[in-house]
Amino acid sequence: MPVISKPFNFPPAHELKRSDITTIAILGEGNFGLVEKAALKNLGGQAGAVEVAVKHLKLEGEAEAKVIFDKELKVASSLEYHPNVITFIGFVTLEDPRLLVFEFAQQGELLKYLKQSKMTGISPDKLVKFTLDVANGMSYLSSKAIIHRDLAARNILVSGDTCKISDFGFSRLGEIYVKMSKDRIPIFWTAPECLVASKAKYNTKTDVWSYGVLMWEIMSLGERPYSSGLKGRIKQYLEGGGRLTKPRGAKITYMQS
Template sequence: MDGYVEMNQNSKIYVSLWDFQSSAPQEMSFKAGDRFHVLKKTGDWWSAVKLDAQGRRVGKKGYVPHNYVAEEGTEEQQPWFFGDLSRTEAVNLLMKEGNQTGSFLVRISDKNEFFYALSVRSQDAVKHFRILQNNQEEYYLNCVTTFPALHQLISAYHAKPVSQGLKLTAPCVKHEPQVTDLSLVPLDEWERPKEEFALGRRLGMGNFSEVYEGCWNGRIKVAIKTIKQGVTNREIFMKETSFLKTLHHRNLLSLYAVCSVGDPYYIITELLPRGDLLNYLRGLEHDQASIDGFLDIAMQVADGMRYLEANNCIHRDLAARNILMSQNNICKIADFGMARIIKDELYVSLSKEIPYKWTAPEALAFGRYTTKSDVWSFGILLHEIMSLGMVPYPEIPTGQMLQYLKKGYRMKAPENCSKKIYSIMLECWSENPHKRPTFDELKTKLENSANYELTEVSPKQSKLKGIFNIGMK
């Protein structure tokens, strides 16, 4: 069977969703609808071979961007399936020009109790519906009618309303995804010569570093953080950036490369020109404030911190100023300058460079940092979000923070903040670190504050409203 790719029964075929033109020798060009056998999944680029209609190998193997292909015969191949998408991203996409009443998408849910969510445009708003499954793994919206496959459920609600006067029409306009050539840099080649990078305008500065907009090889826009050698030595710098290379999550800023030769050192990351969350919040008018939008931001940060927590990594400087915003309102946790991996449950630092008003009492008093001290900081961040960027404890001098906290003093709830959200803040600010929730628990608590619509139900089913309605009271 010369020319055929060796495939076992578990081998999966992938189909391209868009045309792609390669820009490097190791990349593979292809047309929408081409079929592939994926040899190895490595980060954002997968090694693959192209197949013809009979399943025979066509040409040499090459790399394809993972977000351009979908497994054949799955929901991912459908034009209405948008994968891992937050509520706010769904709203932003559906409200863009080109979509109309009834435009819809299916996304992976940000809640634990159901896997998919259906988001539908309704004139000047977007409604969200839970897609649930029963014990037979059938899909349904209201328990009255079930469907063996997700695409059958979607087809049915083209014919009948998903809620009063609202039927599904066309899938949300889906734009070709972005591709970064940087992901093809092998893990053992993260060290790059400085000559490959050009510094542009300065984006920000701190006590020990500056951040610039930059360009890699004259064509790829990046962010470049410069750190002077006097702050750290090369051995420590390499050790503390090496673990960042292994972290990959949609809510963490992606590290692309480092330059550890010469002064200053460079850390190269993805560029997010919209800036940080703090400036975003302070730029909002009160009539632009959206509780759903704020919850979405908080859930994204909690999800990124949950990933760090699972990888035994503490951040130590979690604050709105260190959350960056993408064009689609994806939040990225940034500034790992103080981050550490903790092999034990505790990390001790006696550094005097402390963000006092975001730091837990045990860290202020004894330099003891754990994931639970990050939880304390998350509570402050949640207060920043709900108060549109208010400075924490504005009436308390920095030097008096610890004694105020020891006396049990805590910030009041921001204006218009619900009791439910404020209670989450207070849990984060428990004096006993062991009584603070984990980030996994925080994600669930925030999820349970988000609103989802119900499809119309018959009188017999109306009692289910009390079970499924998780909206804020």
């Protein structure tokens, strides 16, 4: 059965059959989930199978895993099509394992793409386009009252020459989200006012801070932001006026008003 990789109009996200999904390869594994490349058949009357990305949520406690799964499902289900946000295709909740199924991005993670471009080369115009792609996608999420909370190059996917925002495991619906738990946070991408153990208030402005760090990642071709020695004192460093240094090779142009 041929696998179709070219984009097509996905139907609205809906319950899928586990038997229609065939794993092709493992794409990655993190603290909260396993992501696979798979072939999905019987989607919207499309002949053949469609390449998709399938996310299995994994946590030690089943109850906690269900909470995480349901939160990401709720956020993803609220999304409509946007060219700079990964398309949510459907879910499996009536059978085990429970799955979230997304559009497959052929070029993979932006972070890996940027690091590879150090060898292959990439134009400054393309890097600027990537920053604009993410800005457009984040503007859409903000219009839907979605706070991403984990915006970084590792959570952006590249499809063709287009960047798409992905990974809504930390995302929340609402103009303001107050973190009451002791969730792990990506400290080098997090706004300083949120670098507290609990009751941190996340909103669009805190996503804007993360976007600034992401732009630095893009222009530095995937370098790690800040020094690793700052890990335990990044909040004090930022509150003291410390900031990211200019990426190597980047040029700053001042426009006259």
